[in-house]
């Protein structure tokens with residue numbers, strides 16, 4: 001019985017590693033500005049698509065947050081406003097930059113609080129249902 005459980009766990013881990021290794025998305029400087037406990041947070045990262053096919057991100061999840069949305073900032077009569085994006089296309093061979101004042105991940109309903117140096121684990125989900133894992137490092141805003 002114990003042996004079977006161990007085997008199942010080992011296979012799960014193996015599958016997970018393969019899935020991670022398979023993602024053509026590479027993430028540069030993934031981070032999240034430190035925020036007061038309970039507050040909605042943001043996620044920033046440069047996403048580089050090193051694969052042959054375009055990837056359309058449509059959703060994101062994290063065990064540490066109730067809900068995540070893709071957002072963009074737009075100028076509306078001189079005022080910056082956030083708007084939800086239904087999808088974010090990362091063209092083959094290109095980079096998409098999520099940064100302060102621009103496109104970003106919006107992290108709603110934090111479970112617990114985060115300190116400088118913590119990691120927020122996010123799975124970005126594409127239109128084919130594939131998951132792309134990225135760890136956002138929590139740090140003070142520059």
Ligand SMILES: [Cu+2]
Pocket residue numbers: 071072082083104105106
């Ligand atoms: Cu936002």
